[in-house]
Amino acid sequence: MKAKKTVTMLLVFMFVALLLTGCSSSSNAPKADSGGKTDKKVVAMVPKVMGSPYFDTCAEGAKKVAAEFGFEFLYTGPTTADAAQQVNIIQDLINKKVDVLIVAANDAQSVAPALKKAKAAGIKVMTYDADSTPDARDLFINQTTPEILGRHIMDNVAKEIGGSGEYAILTASLTASNQNVWIKWMKEQQAAKYPNITLVTIAPSEEDQQKAFAQTQNLVKAYPNLKGIAALSTVAEPGAAQAIEQLNVIGKIKLVGLATPNGMRQYLKSGAAQSATLWDVGKLGYLSMYMAKQLIDGKTPTDGMDVPTVGKVAYKADNKEIIMGEPLDFTKENVDTFNF
Amino acid sequence: MNDLLKKREFVMFMMLMVISLCISLIAPAFLTPSNLLSIVMNNIILAIMAMGMTLVIVTSGIDVSVGSQLGFAAIFVGLVALIPGSNIFTVLVVGVVSGIVLGLLNGILIAGAEIPAIVVTLGTMNIFRGSLLLYTNGKWVTALPAWYTSLYNTSVMGIPIPIIILLLVIGVTHFIAQHTRLGRSIYALGGNPAIASRVGINTGMVTMFAFAYMGALTGISSILYGAQLATIDPNAGTSFELMVISAVVIGGANVLGGSGSLLGSLIGVLILGVLQNGIILMRIEPYWQNVVVGLILITAVTLDVVNNRKKEERKKVIYVAEEVKAGGSI
Amino acid sequence: MIGIKRSHELILLLFFIGLIIIMSLLAPSFLTINNLLSVTQQMSEFGILALGVTVIIITSGIDLSVGSIAGLTTIVIAMSYGWSGSLVAAILLGILAGALCGAFNGVLIAKIGVPPMLVTLGTMTFFNGIALVLSKGNAISDFPEEFYFAGQGYLFGNIPVQTVIFLVLAILTSLLLSKTPWGRRVYAVGNNSVAAVFSGVQVDKVLLYVYIFAGIMAAISGWIISSRVSTARADLGAVYLMQSIAATVLGGTNIAGGSGTIFGTVIGVSVFAVLANGLNLIGVSPFAQNLLMGLALIVVLLISNMSIIKRKITIFIKLNFN
Numbered sequence: 001m002k003a004k005k006t007v008t009m010l011l012v013f014m015f016v017a018l019l020l021t022g023c024s025s026s027s028n029a030p031k032a033d034s035g036g037k038t039d040k041k042v043v044a045m046v047p048k049v050m051g052s053p054y055f056d057t058c059a060e061g062a063k064k065v066a067a068e069f070g071f072e073f074l075y076t077g078p079t080t081a082d083a084a085q086q087v088n089i090i091q092d093l094i095n096k097k098v099d100v101l102i103v104a105a106n107d108a109q110s111v112a113p114a115l116k117k118a119k120a121a122g123i124k125v126m127t128y129d130a131d132s133t134p135d136a137r138d139l140f141i142n143q144t145t146p147e148i149l150g151r152h153i154m155d156n157v158a159k160e161i162g163g164s165g166e167y168a169i170l171t172a173s174l175t176a177s178n179q180n181v182w183i184k185w186m187k188e189q190q191a192a193k194y195p196n197i198t199l200v201t202i203a204p205s206e207e208d209q210q211k212a213f214a215q216t217q218n219l220v221k222a223y224p225n226l227k228g229i230a231a232l233s234t235v236a237e238p239g240a241a242q243a244i245e246q247l248n249v250i251g252k253i254k255l256v257g258l259a260t261p262n263g264m265r266q267y268l269k270s271g272a273a274q275s276a277t278l279w280d281v282g283k284l285g286y287l288s289m290y291m292a293k294q295l296i297d298g299k300t301p302t303d304g305m306d307v308p309t310v311g312k313v314a315y316k317a318d319n320k321e322i323i324m325g326e327p328l329d330f331t332k333e334n335v336d337t338f339n340f
Numbered sequence: 341m342n343d344l345l346k347k348r349e350f351v352m353f354m355m356l357m358v359i360s361l362c363i364s365l366i367a368p369a370f371l372t373p374s375n376l377l378s379i380v381m382n383n384i385i386l387a388i389m390a391m392g393m394t395l396v397i398v399t400s401g402i403d404v405s406v407g408s409q410l411g412f413a414a415i416f417v418g419l420v421a422l423i424p425g426s427n428i429f430t431v432l433v434v435g436v437v438s439g440i441v442l443g444l445l446n447g448i449l450i451a452g453a454e455i456p457a458i459v460v461t462l463g464t465m466n467i468f469r470g471s472l473l474l475y476t477n478g479k480w481v482t483a484l485p486a487w488y489t490s491l492y493n494t495s496v497m498g499i500p501i502p503i504i505i506l507l508l509v510i511g512v513t514h515f516i517a518q519h520t521r522l523g524r525s526i527y528a529l530g531g532n533p534a535i536a537s538r539v540g541i542n543t544g545m546v547t548m549f550a551f552a553y554m555g556a557l558t559g560i561s562s563i564l565y566g567a568q569l570a571t572i573d574p575n576a577g578t579s580f581e582l583m584v585i586s587a588v589v590i591g592g593a594n595v596l597g598g599s600g601s602l603l604g605s606l607i608g609v610l611i612l613g614v615l616q617n618g619i620i621l622m623r624i625e626p627y628w629q630n631v632v633v634g635l636i637l638i639t640a641v642t643l644d645v646v647n648n649r650k651k652e653e654r655k656k657v658i659y660v661a662e663e664v665k666a667g668g669s670i
Numbered sequence: 671m672i673g674i675k676r677s678h679e680l681i682l683l684l685f686f687i688g689l690i691i692i693m694s695l696l697a698p699s700f701l702t703i704n705n706l707l708s709v710t711q712q713m714s715e716f717g718i719l720a721l722g723v724t725v726i727i728i729t730s731g732i733d734l735s736v737g738s739i740a741g742l743t744t745i746v747i748a749m750s751y752g753w754s755g756s757l758v759a760a761i762l763l764g765i766l767a768g769a770l771c772g773a774f775n776g777v778l779i780a781k782i783g784v785p786p787m788l789v790t791l792g793t794m795t796f797f798n799g800i801a802l803v804l805s806k807g808n809a810i811s812d813f814p815e816e817f818y819f820a821g822q823g824y825l826f827g828n829i830p831v832q833t834v835i836f837l838v839l840a841i842l843t844s845l846l847l848s849k850t851p852w853g854r855r856v857y858a859v860g861n862n863s864v865a866a867v868f869s870g871v872q873v874d875k876v877l878l879y880v881y882i883f884a885g886i887m888a889a890i891s892g893w894i895i896s897s898r899v900s901t902a903r904a905d906l907g908a909v910y911l912m913q914s915i916a917a918t919v920l921g922g923t924n925i926a927g928g929s930g931t932i933f934g935t936v937i938g939v940s941v942f943a944v945l946a947n948g949l950n951l952i953g954v955s956p957f958a959q960n961l962l963m964g965l966a967l968i969v970v971l972l973i974s975n976m977s978i979i980k981r982k983i984t985i986f987i988k989l990n991f992n
Contacts, residue, residue, distance in 0.1 A: 050956050051478020051574060079473070079956050082909045083899045088712045092950035095705040096697075109811040110899030113822045174627060174807030175905045204626050204807075209569050209576065214382040218620035221375045222367065238571050246493055246568075247378075262482055263571060402787075404912075449968065452982055453975045456925040458732075462916050463967040470961030478957075544982075586791055595787050627802045634796025641788040642778060 043100040043292050044074040044093045045285075048130065049081040053260050054234050054281055055104065057340035058129070061285025062102070069293050074098065081176075081207075083110035090114040094121050100292045102141075104129035107177055112136040124295040128288045130178055131321075138295060140321045141288045143279040146178070150185025152327050153256060153277060157186075157197070157228050160254035160274045164196035165227035168219045170212060170240055170257070172233035174204045179232050186230070200226065205236040212239025213246075220247055231257035237276055241267035261330045261338040268332045276330045281340055283310050287324055348592045351643065352607045355636075359611065363618035370621050383613035384502045385410075385561040385568075389580075390587045390605045391513045392554035397588055398517075399550045400530045400597025401457035405446060406558050406584055408468035410577030413438045413562035415472060418481035418572040421488045431488060436559040442468060443555015447548035457551075465581070473574050481572040492567040502564050509557060514602055516553075526550060530597030586633075587612050590640045611636065678922040678974040682937050685970055689941060693948030700951055707828060713943035714836035715898070716910040716917070717936065718891040721843045722884030724918045724935045728847070729860045729877060730927025731779065731786035733884050736914065738797035739771045740892030740907025745801045747893060748810040748902035757817055765889045771797055772885020773878065780877035794911075801904035810902040821898030832894045839890070844932035856880060860927030913963075917942050920967050922974075941966060 045062055047055035059075045066073035074093075078085035083106040091114055093101060101123050105111045108131060115125050115136040128141040144152075157167050169186070171179045183202065190197055200223050205212035212235060220226060220243075229244075231237035237259035244253055250271050259276040267273040287310045294301060301322060303315040314323040330338060364371040389406055396403050417435045420426050442464070449460045494501050517523040525546045528536040537543045566572050591608030593600025615636065619629045694701040719736050726733045747764035751757060771793070778789045823831040847853035855876045858866040863873050888907070896902045921938030923930025942963055949959050972979070 051473050051476075053478070053480060056478060074953055076950060076953065076956055079960060080909055082905075083901065083903075084715070084895055084906065085909060087899055088946065089950055089956075091708045091712065092705075092947050095702065095708060096699050096951050107809055107899065107901050107903070109809070109901045113818065113898070113900060173905075174802055175805075175809065175903050177809050180808055201620070201623060202626065203620060204629075206579075207575075208578070209571070209573055210382075210385070210565065213569060214616065215620065217378045217382060218617050221369050221372075221378065221617070222621040222623065224369065235573060239569065242569050242571075263480065266483060266570070449972075452979060453972055454978050455968070455971045455975060459916075459919045459925055459971060460968065462912060462919070463964040463971075465912070466916075466960045466964030467968070470957050470959070470964060473957035474955060474961060477955075582791070582794075586795075589788050589791060595785050627806055628799065630795045630799025631803055632799070634792050634794070634799050637792030638778070638789065638796060641784050641792060642782055645782055645784045 040072045041296055042072045042074060042098040044098040046089060046103045047077040048104045048106050050077045050079055053340060057281045058285035061282035062289040065286050065289040081106055083107040087111055087114045094118045098123060100124040100296065102126045102128055102288050102292060105132045108132050126288065126292060128284060134319055138320065139291055141291055142321055142323045143284050144327050146181045147185050149327055150182040151189040153230055154186040154189035156256040156275055156277065157230050158194045160256055161227040163194060166198050166200045166223055166225050167228035167230060168200050168226060169202045170205055170215060170229055170231040170236045171202055172205060172207050172236060182232060207233065207235050209235055209239040212236040213243045216240040216243035217247060220249060220253060226253060228254040231255065234259045234263055238263045241272040244272045245270060260340055261335045262340060264330065265335050268335050277327050279324060279328050284324060286310060291322060349601060349604045349607060352592060352604060356607055356611050360614055363622055367621035370618060379613045379617050381502060383609050384506050385564055386583060386587060387506055387606060387609045388509050388557050388561045389584045390609050391509055391602060392557035393584050393588045394593055394600050394602055394605045395526055395550045396554050397593045397595060398530045398597060398600045399526055399547055401547065401550060403446060403461045403551060403554055404458065404581045405461040405465040405468055407577040407580035408465045409439060409442045409555060409558045410562050410580060411574060412442060412468050412472045413559045414565045414572045414576050415476060415481055415574055417562050418484060418566045421484050431563060435563040436556050439555040439559020440552050444548060444552040447551035451544035451547040476574045478574055484566060484570050489567050489570045505560065510602065517602060522549065527598060586637060590637060592644060679934050681974050682922060682970055686937055686941050689944055693944060697948055697951035700948055707830060709943050709947045710833040711830035712947065713939050714832035715891050715895050716914050717836050717939040718839055718887050719910050719914040720917050720935050720939050721839055722887030723914050724923050724930055724932060725856060725880055726884050727918055727923045727925060728856055728927060728930045729880050734790040734911065735775060735793040735797055736884060736888040737908040737911035738794045739768050739885055739888035740895060741904050742797045742801040743768050743889040743892030744896035744902035744906050745805045745904060747896060749804060757814060761893055764893055765886060768885040768889020769882050772882040776878035776881030779881060780874040798904060805904055811900055813900060818897055818900060821894050840932055840936055847932060857928060913942060916967050920970060
């Protein structure tokens with residue numbers, strides 16, 4: 001009697017779970033688990049983390065082209081920017097037998113073994129946004145290089161604070177490897193071109209807006225001569241801008257960084273932030289999918305090739321790397337022309 | 341008994357003073373009115389939620405879902421604030437009600453099904469966050485209207501509104517804890533649940549109240565969160581539960597239940613806030629922050645046990661005995 | 671008491687089987703040898719963490735620092751390999767570091783008597799801090815090829831090495847708990863530490879070893895994670911903390927101590943791993959995975975507490991409607 005009830009309860013739960021999974025999967029991919037049966041090519045895109053406006057915009061760009069090309073588009077990734085979780089998802093996608101895998105690596109080394117496995121299983125492997133090791137993938141779609149970006153942000157800092165003085169960096173987290181590389185290039189650029197500028201500290205914001213807000217206030221208090229802040233993540237820059245507004249130090253502390261135009265619009269307009277740097281993220285998604293098509297068709301990209309809607313892109317054959325171009329600064333003047 | 345309790349808080353207070361002294365010797369900017377105000381303002385949400393968590397921990401419960409609750413309520417508050425025609429009252433109602441609903445859900449599962457609090461809230465932590473992210477699809481709520489965000493930096497009679505809200509929360513919580521039968525029941529339940537229910541306390545109701553109250557305070561915090569930051573990330577509040585619990589624990593609340601004071605928790609909040617501020621001000625490399633915070637936590641709880649272990653035991657016995665008397669006379 | 675425990679394990683097993691049936695219906699590639707093997711590979715790391723956590727929870731303790739210990743271990747292994755050039759020495763040092771972390775927890779808990787949750791809340795931050803200071807937040811990846819064996823290698827053709835390590839450790843832990851005097855003492859401490867003292871059990875010693883054991887498990891888990899992802903980083907392992915506690919509780923270990931089995935924990939870990947893998951194969955939003963994992967935990971416990979709920983409802987109806 002009791003056992004029967006237990007079983008009934010379990011069945012009910014399973015049914016609910018089934019409905020839930022059914023509902024949410026029908027929205028993005030009705031026949032997602034191809035198991036190699038359909039002839040429609042399946043392209044899977046794996047961002048560093050789900051639910052980030054940056055990666056979601058990128059995926060939207062990719063999705064549009066995928067529909068044009070008649071690909072089935074899958075978009076899934078870890079819920080926290082964690083390398084181990086991302087590797088699990090890549091493994092699952094290999095077992096699912098997708099045709100192309102496009103990954104933004106949380107850590108270059110970490111995903112390399114899984115990507116090599118995918119290559120061995122006959123999957124075309126690409127990376128975008130953040131690379132793995134070159135031998136682990138067929139192509140890397142780079143928005144720009146860390147060197148260009150790091151130097152560019154440093155130039156922005158120098159431009160805003162006027163060539164001399166103190167600035168601080170607000171980083172996403174102390175362990176984020178891409179941030180550490182950008183910071184390295186920022187330091188090099190500063191040493192080479194701006195001897196009168198000093199970096200006072202690197203403060204972590206743990207990808208948390210409130211923390212970014214509090215850290216900015218602390219920085220302003222701790223360094224009375226501080227003239228500028230470079231906030232290197234899409235969460236940190238809005239938090240820092242809000243703090244600058246609340247402290248009423250608009251104009252006294254200049255803020256540059258990496259963030260999306262939607263996140264920064266109000267602050268760019270109020271003057272709490274001078275610029276936010278990124279690239280046209282939708283185009284990055286478009287370009288990734290376009291190149292996926294090239295790989296499926298067995299074509300090799302060429303240097304200076306013209307990609308529809310994206311324009312001319314550079315190709316480095318030795319590293320199998322596509323470079324989309326220079327970073328883009330969003331400022332008070334141009335921010336309204338972007339929406340992501 | 342009161343002396344002992346005071347002594348415990350006194351020790352933590354002295355610790356706070358010593359830390360502050362060290363910081364101000366190295367960083368003169370620390371001891372300025374504007375810096376002290378910003379420490380308080382930056383930790384108001386932590387303080388409000390620590391008040392609720394103190395009561396939860398006193399009942400021998402724990403709530404690890406508060407970070408997810410905060411994100412959940414904040415997103416709903418933000419969405420409502422964006423609807424034309426909404427005002428401060430609709431926002432207030434939505435924040436507090438959604439907090440209470442989430443907290444009550446925890447309370448019902450804990451009291452009704454007798455599943456341990458840590459297990460229930462571990463589950464609901466994932467459920468709240470998962471459903472929130474599924475609903476928003478990770479999209480931020482941005483461009484909150486000015487009437488809402490101005491709540492954070494408007495002052496009434498020279499006192500910023502968030503501080504007024506914090507003082508109200510402290511007052512109400514203190515009143516509940518010290519001057520009502522409910523408050524006595526909360527302490528009695530944490531001290532010894534068996535005796536508590538024998539003297540006629542409806543333990544289930546008390547537990548549900550503690551968790552619902554926690555939810556209500558999280559709801560209030562969520563309103564301030566949106567007002568402070570003007571944009572709300574659906575990941576808002578991730579891991580914040582650990583901060584709240586740490587503050588309460590540094591403040592001397594006993595995770596086994598039965599003891600814990602609001603004053604202690606407030607000191608705990610200040611210690612964490614001063615440290616975060618001080619490490620930047622003293623220009624220490626940020627890598628050291630976790631080492632310092634961890635060491636202070638460990639020292640605080642260890643000192644506490646070394647000083648009070650025997651006394652605590654004795655106090656508990658006396659306390660329960662008093663509760664029996666008090667309960668008997670109700 | 672034993673009846674309740676059995677019924678929980680039965681419910682969980684039914685749940686697990688149901689889950690497998692649903693997954694294989696919805697995702698044709700789920701029920702393939704390769705996929706199932708990769709499920710076992712994915713669950714090994716947090717499974718090993720959960721083994722240590724299970725033993726601790728049986729003593730009515732808890733350890734929030736296991737994730738940080740795993741992260742610290744990865745850094746210790748990487749740095750000591752850099753100094754010594756010997757991989758074996760580096761791994762041994764890493765495991766030693768884990769044991770020391772566990773001993774640090776254990777001394778504060780067993781000898782001084784600080785509640786486990788408080789100690790490990792502090793050491794969670796502290797150990798992570800040490801790892802950050804040592805590595806300056808950077809990822810370290812100068813490992814030799816042989817290091818990848820534990821996390822990426824295969825035995826007998828296609829059985830992942832970490833699956834084998836996990837199974838061996840699970841069996842060892844299970845034997846330790848059920849067949850040795852130490853295991854009996856662990857349960858005795860969890861059931862009633864006062865009674866255990868009176869029956870001659872040295873509670874502090876038992877507790878000390880329990881936390882050292884969990885530290886070692888965390889270190890082994892950290893070693894495997896770092897070998898699988900070819901990297902050492904301070905925050906590796908942190909995401910597994912809550913999962914490993916949830917899986918242990920889902921597996922029927924009583925959070926108040928005194929009961930629990932390794933078999934249950936292994937099933938609990940498997941449920942989470944199958945859920946994550948299956949939902950990925952079906953193509954469900956990963957956000958729904960969090961939701962369903964939380965729901966699974968609560969539903970299974972609700973069902974196994976059904977009798978209590980029924981009693982409460984009856985009392986409630988009696989009080990209010992009669």
